[in-house]
Amino acid sequence: MKDSKIEADDRLLVEAAQQDPSRFAELYELNFDVVYAFVVRQTRDRDAAQDITSEVFHDALANLGSFEWRGIPFLAWLLRIASNAVADHFHRSARNRRVAELDERLEVQLANLTTDILTNWDPYARVFRSVKELPDDQRRVVEMRFAEEKSIGEIARTIGRSEGAVKQLQFRALQTLRDALAFKPAQKPQGKASKKSGGRNG
Amino acid sequence: MAKQNQFEQLDKLLDVILSRPRGSMPRVKGTLGTFARVFPPLLDLPSPDFRSRLKADLQRRALMASKPTVAREIRQTATAYLIVNNAAAAIEFYKNAFGAVEVMRLDGPGPRIGHAEIRVGNSSIYLADEFPEYGVRGPQSFGGSPVTINLEVEDVDAFAAKAVAAGATVARPIQDQFYGERSGKFADPFGYTWNISTHTEDLTGQEMQRRMDAMKQEGDPSSSAAPATPKVNFIRKGFTTLTPYLVLQDAAGAIDFLKSTFAAEEVFRDIGSAGGIHCEVRVGDSMMMIGGGGPAVSWKGESRPMPFHVYVKDTDAAYRRALDAGATTLYEPADMPYGERSSGVKDASGNFWYIATARGDSYKSLGAPTVQPYMHPRRAEPVMRFLKQAFGAVNLGQHADAEGVVHHATIAIGDSHLELGEAQGPYQPMPGMFYLYVPDADAMYRSALAAGATSLYEPNDMPYGDRVGGVKDPFGNEWCIATHFKDMTP
Numbered sequence: 001m002k003d004s005k006i007e008a009d010d011r012l013l014v015e016a017a018q019q020d021p022s023r024f025a026e027l028y029e030l031n032f033d034v035v036y037a038f039v040v041r042q043t044r045d046r047d048a049a050q051d052i053t054s055e056v057f058h059d060a061l062a063n064l065g066s067f068e069w070r071g072i073p074f075l076a077w078l079l080r081i082a083s084n085a086v087a088d089h090f091h092r093s094a095r096n097r098r099v100a101e102l103d104e105r106l107e108v109q110l111a112n113l114t115t116d117i118l119t120n121w122d123p124y125a126r127v128f129r130s131v132k133e134l135p136d137d138q139r140r141v142v143e144m145r146f147a148e149e150k151s152i153g154e155i156a157r158t159i160g161r162s163e164g165a166v167k168q169l170q171f172r173a174l175q176t177l178r179d180a181l182a183f184k185p186a187q188k189p190q191g192k193a194s195k196k197s198g199g200r201n202g
Numbered sequence: 203m204a205k206q207n208q209f210e211q212l213d214k215l216l217d218v219i220l221s222r223p224r225g226s227m228p229r230v231k232g233t234l235g236t237f238a239r240v241f242p243p244l245l246d247l248p249s250p251d252f253r254s255r256l257k258a259d260l261q262r263r264a265l266m267a268s269k270p271t272v273a274r275e276i277r278q279t280a281t282a283y284l285i286v287n288n289a290a291a292a293i294e295f296y297k298n299a300f301g302a303v304e305v306m307r308l309d310g311p312g313p314r315i316g317h318a319e320i321r322v323g324n325s326s327i328y329l330a331d332e333f334p335e336y337g338v339r340g341p342q343s344f345g346g347s348p349v350t351i352n353l354e355v356e357d358v359d360a361f362a363a364k365a366v367a368a369g370a371t372v373a374r375p376i377q378d379q380f381y382g383e384r385s386g387k388f389a390d391p392f393g394y395t396w397n398i399s400t401h402t403e404d405l406t407g408q409e410m411q412r413r414m415d416a417m418k419q420e421g422d423p424s425s426s427a428a429p430a431t432p433k434v435n436f437i438r439k440g441f442t443t444l445t446p447y448l449v450l451q452d453a454a455g456a457i458d459f460l461k462s463t464f465a466a467e468e469v470f471r472d473i474g475s476a477g478g479i480h481c482e483v484r485v486g487d488s489m490m491m492i493g494g495g496g497p498a499v500s501w502k503g504e505s506r507p508m509p510f511h512v513y514v515k516d517t518d519a520a521y522r523r524a525l526d527a528g529a530t531t532l533y534e535p536a537d538m539p540y541g542e543r544s545s546g547v548k549d550a551s552g553n554f555w556y557i558a559t560a561r562g563d564s565y566k567s568l569g570a571p572t573v574q575p576y577m578h579p580r581r582a583e584p585v586m587r588f589l590k591q592a593f594g595a596v597n598l599g600q601h602a603d604a605e606g607v608v609h610h611a612t613i614a615i616g617d618s619h620l621e622l623g624e625a626q627g628p629y630q631p632m633p634g635m636f637y638l639y640v641p642d643a644d645a646m647y648r649s650a651l652a653a654g655a656t657s658l659y660e661p662n663d664m665p666y667g668d669r670v671g672g673v674k675d676p677f678g679n680e681w682c683i684a685t686h687f688k689d690m691t692p
């Protein structure tokens with residue numbers, strides 16, 4: 001399983017970024033949701049999670065040269081950095097016991113998982129990614145309502161639609177997100193297995 | 203109808219979830235129950251700003267980490283290192299004026315830039331902010347720089363026109379030089395002078411010497427070829443590019459107010475050509491002109507009060523002095539989120555004074571003069587477009603909210619600053635008058651008309667040694683466009 005196409009693409013991207021750091025942006029786009037999801041599930045605090053995520057990517061960029069391809073996914077490497085950063089965060093707030101347990105569990109997981117699984121197992125990451133893929137008006141409504149914590153009235157004024165229209169956009173968006181979460185194992189294999197279906201069964 | 207109901211129900215449920223402490227979810231049944239798994243991740247959704255900001259940060263960091271292949275090609279032995287007051291604005295200016303490319307910058311310590319590198323043509327130039335605490339100061343702290351930097355370009359006329367449009371001023375007009383160049387000298391708003399040149403003739407050193415010797419003879423004081431008028435700076439001594447000109451029915455009262463509130467120093471007062479007071483005062487490092495009526499003065503006319511941002515050492519004390527001098531309060535002294543303690547008053551003539559003390563090393567914000575005239579246009583964009591087109595103004599930075607309302611912008615014209623915040627509440631448009639020193643009043647007058655201003659009077663030589671033309675911009679502000687041509691003894 002480790003020699004999947006995804007792993008090969010992953011490797012090309014990492015090597016390109018090692019040659020030319022300006023290509024790190026591609027690795028960032030691919031992995032942001034999973035890293036942020038991993039962090040925010042532990043911190044339960046958006047501000048802290050954003051700070052830690054920023055730290056993780058800056059660390060990764062700074063140490064990209066030391067990443068060696070040994071068959072362990074790049075994402076696993078990122079999550080290990082994230083795990084240490086979260087641990088540091090909790091050490092600072094004296095809640096280290098919980099993190100120690102988490103750490104061991106993670107080591108086991110990371111050693112055995114493929115990029116595909118790492119990318120798709122976390123429902124939080126799937127929701128974040130799906131939000132990005134929503135039609136623009138729906139995405140703006142969701143971002144304002146949840147990330148910026150604006151009221152329906154404020155959102156309606158900002159995007160120049162009625163409150164009723166905003167509630168409808170919100171409903172449609174959440175329907176799409178709900179469906180993205182409902183895992184459908186490959187019903188009709190169409191030649192290649194789709195990326196998503198690889199997750200649970202991979 | 204049923205659908206409508208679903209939208210409402212989901213929204214009500216979200217209101218409940220969003221108002222609860224994190225992690226406590228209400229139990230929901232029915233259709234809404236199918237959404238239950240979506241809520242927890244959404245409550246932790248990253249802010250879209252954060253995602254893009256981090257990406258931009260990483261890209262900048264990555265650029266700095268890139269192998270310096272380009273830098274190696276242009277590696278040079280000697281590199282100018284410019285210390286400036288407000289390096290961020292300087293980088294922006296060099297980009298607009300010289301087509302510079304920012305190669306890297308190191309932010310800090312503090313809000314300043316510790317080191318930056320730009321590339322102009324094939325050369326690197328280093329830049330940093332002033333750090334007076336380490337003895338690092340720019341030309342504006344010394345009254346100018348003795349060093350001129352030479353830029354050799356393909357087409358000096360086109361290159362210089364762009365630089366002037368971006369806010370450089372002409373120190374010596376472009377002309378063909380005896381040493382085989384066509385060149386001119388230009389001053390930037392940060393205190394540096396640039397000689398911009400294009401090579402026109404291949405000459406031996408001997409030939410240059412011969413031409414220079416020949417010129418020396420022609421230029422002998424006894425020779426009739428000596429220039430008819432001695433050269434003077436186009437900006438009158440003691441002034442900067444832009445001076446606000448207050449026209450008030452009680453000019454004398456306003457002058458007294460400025461003296462008692464801001465310790466203004468009266469530099470000059472006379473009765474002007476229109477029968478009113480013409481007075482020039484200095485407030486800190488800034489000049490202001492005040493004209494109009496007063497006791498025993500025949501002048502009659504409308505007051506044109508204006509808003510100003512004034513830096514003082516102690517806002518609270520200046521605010522009390524202003525009230526004692528007859529002003530009324532606009533807002534009481536308070537700490538502002540942008541790093542200033544500020545208060546606001548309206549004086550008896552109707553001028554608004556935003557009295558501020560910056561926090562930090564200096565009571566003035568980095569790079570700002572003591573007095574900055576303010577504008578409260580209904581919309582900022584057309585005004586900035588006009589100022590840019592007419593006078594080569596540069597937007598040094600603006601702050602707008604999510605709805606696009608520009609709350610604050612700093613505009614540089616030549617070596618001066620002007621601030622701008624779109625009209626709201628009590629802060630409505632107060633069209634004012636400005637006295638603008640430029641290298642060529644006739645050219646700038648035409649440029650202002652081309653940008654949409656209307657003529658008040660054509661450029662004329664005035665007895666006080668300035669050539670002045672007057673225009674009114676589309677927003678009601680009047681501009682006296684002047685070139686100083688003769689120093690007068692007071």
